[in-house]
Amino acid sequence: MDIRSLSAAQNYTSARPATLANPDHAGSAKGLRAPFTDFADTLRHSEQMAQSAMVGQADPHALVQALAQTELAVETAVVVRNKVVEAYQEVLRMPV
Known part of the structure; x- marks a missing residue:
């Protein structure tokens, strides 16, 4: 067995999955997270006001x-x- 393929397999198994957030790169996560937290805060405030x-x-x-x-x-x-779904559908229509 080639040592390079063994090293690659070990690195692959220890690598962080792509779907998990990168804790070292919190700067861009804050930029994306802010609109979602603002949206949740708006909904929460409206619900409290209604109650x-x-x-x-x-x-x-x-x-x-x-x-x-x-x-x-x-x-x-x-x-x-809707814009995200449109963009996704447009990417799916692209020829490979």
Whole structure:
């Protein structure tokens, strides 16, 4: 057995899977993670506002504003998802 192939097999088994985040490269992960956390925070704030409005503790104007922000965030997420799906389909249509 060739020593180079043995070394390659050992390196392959010890390598980090491509789907896992790279802990050494946290800078770009923060840039990608921020929109998702903002989206989750918007949804969480709207839900809390709706719950407090049900018991009469929130201003109706603040509730409408929170719901409008949530609607805009969801519409934006849907548009981004659609663009990603379109790009993926375009890559699949490329000849090999």
